[in-house]
Amino acid sequence: MIQWYPGHMAKATKEIEKNLKLVDIVLELVDARIPLSSRNPELKKMLKKKPSLILLTKSTLADPKDNQRWLNILKSENENVLLVDAITNYNVNNIEKEARRILADKIKKDEAKGIKRNTIRMMIVGIPNVGKSTLINSLVKRKAQEAYNMPGVTKEVKWIRINENLDLLDTPGVLWPKFDDQEVAKKLALTRAIKDSIYQEQELSVYLLEFLKEYYPDLLKERYDVSLELCNYEILKEIALKRGFFKADDIDYDKAAVAVLADFRNMRIGRITLDK
Ligand SMILES: Nc1nc2c(ncn2[C@@H]2O[C@H](COP(=O)(O)OP(=O)(O)O)[C@@H](O)[C@H]2O)c(=O)[nH]1
Ligand SMILES: [Mg+2]
Structure with a gap:
């Protein structure tokens, strides 16, 4: 059983809490392919009343239907949320606008008190x-x-001036992923939030293939042309056979597993969301 490490989280918490005082809003990055598994519930406690905006990143890798579904779920939980992609720059331009909308009341109140604050x-x-x-x-x-x-709490803190009214703390806060179940851990490993070596590649790829069989049978069939009657290691075996992956005279399961994981991570299977 893999566990998350409270030690890491404690250190990250201290670091984030220290910097929290310096900002108006926190951008919580969440992987659009795993919007549940890539959030850390401890963040909520850390934020206290600090406004936040969830950014569903890598959204062009995730299933468009699920993107919309997660957007709605998070909004129904009163979260501020935006789908983004930092490679294609999708919605990156709208982050500031959304932040200003979230902070509008606070800015108005401050200004009523005579505190001038253009900069976020x-x-x-x-x-x-x-x-x-x-x-x-x-x-x-x-x-x-x-x-x-600019002076921070304990040392100089570096800021990046995005524009004359927008500053970004140049060091991000690293949250430790929280997982106490194997399924979450596997999703984190598939998206590389935790190291590969935690799982055998075979085990991880078989998990993915079973998942595809359940949620994306068409994509599975299209990519590998395997029978949907097969299960677990049989699917992996079929892929190895079709690709001619052999080691001496044996079927090379490892090579097939590595290929499947690379296919997923390089989006050769399709747009897939793992949190359903
Ligand atoms: N397709 C896609 N890939 C991304 C996006 N953001 C990051 N990546 C990739 O994800 C990997 C990790 O990104 P990085 O910014 O280093 O993550 P960090 O550890 O949170 O700083 C890199 O290979 C990036 O190219 C995105 O919005 N879309
Ligand atoms: Mg980084």
């Missing part, structure tokens, strides 16, 4: 590999590339 400060948080650095780059690339220092 944001920070990005999320689990490993969710796309934090890529989104920062995408935001920076579109705008000025100025970085400057």
Whole structure:
């Protein structure tokens, strides 16, 4: 049984809480393919009353129907949420607009008290590999590339000036993924939020193939032309046979598994959402 590590989370929590005081809004990055499994429930407690915006990242890799479904689910839970993609820049331009909408009341109140505040400060948080650095780059690339220092709590904190009214903390907060069940752990491994080595490639690929058989039978058939009557390792075996993967005279299950995982991660199977 794999477990998450409370030690990591405690360190991340301290780091995030320290920086939280410096910003107006937190951008919580969540992988659109696993909008449940890639969230850490501890963040809610950390945020206290700090406004937040969930960004469903890598949304062009996820199933469009599920993107809409998760958007609705999260909105029904009173979350602010936006589908984005930092590679295609989908909706990256709308992040500021959405942040201003969320903060509109607070800005108005501050201004009524005579506090002038045009500038919004944001920070990005999320689990490993969710796309934090890529989104920062995408935001920076579109705008000025100025970085400057301002005193933080314990040391100088680096900010990136996105435009004259928008500052981004240049170091993202790393949340540790939380998983106490094997299914979540496998989804995290498939999307590379946790290391591959935690699972045997065969076990992981068989999990994915079974998942595809249940939710994306057409995509499974299209990519591998396997019989949907097969299950578990039989599917992997069929793929190895069709591709001619042999090791000496034996079927090379490992090679087939590596191929399937690479196909998924490089979107050669199709747009797939793992959290249903
Ligand atoms: N297709 C796609 N890939 C992304 C996106 N954001 C990040 N990636 C890829 O995901 C991997 C991890 O991204 P990175 O920004 O390093 O994640 P971080 O660990 O959260 O900083 C990299 O290979 C990125 O190219 C996205 O919006 N769309
Ligand atoms: Mg990074």
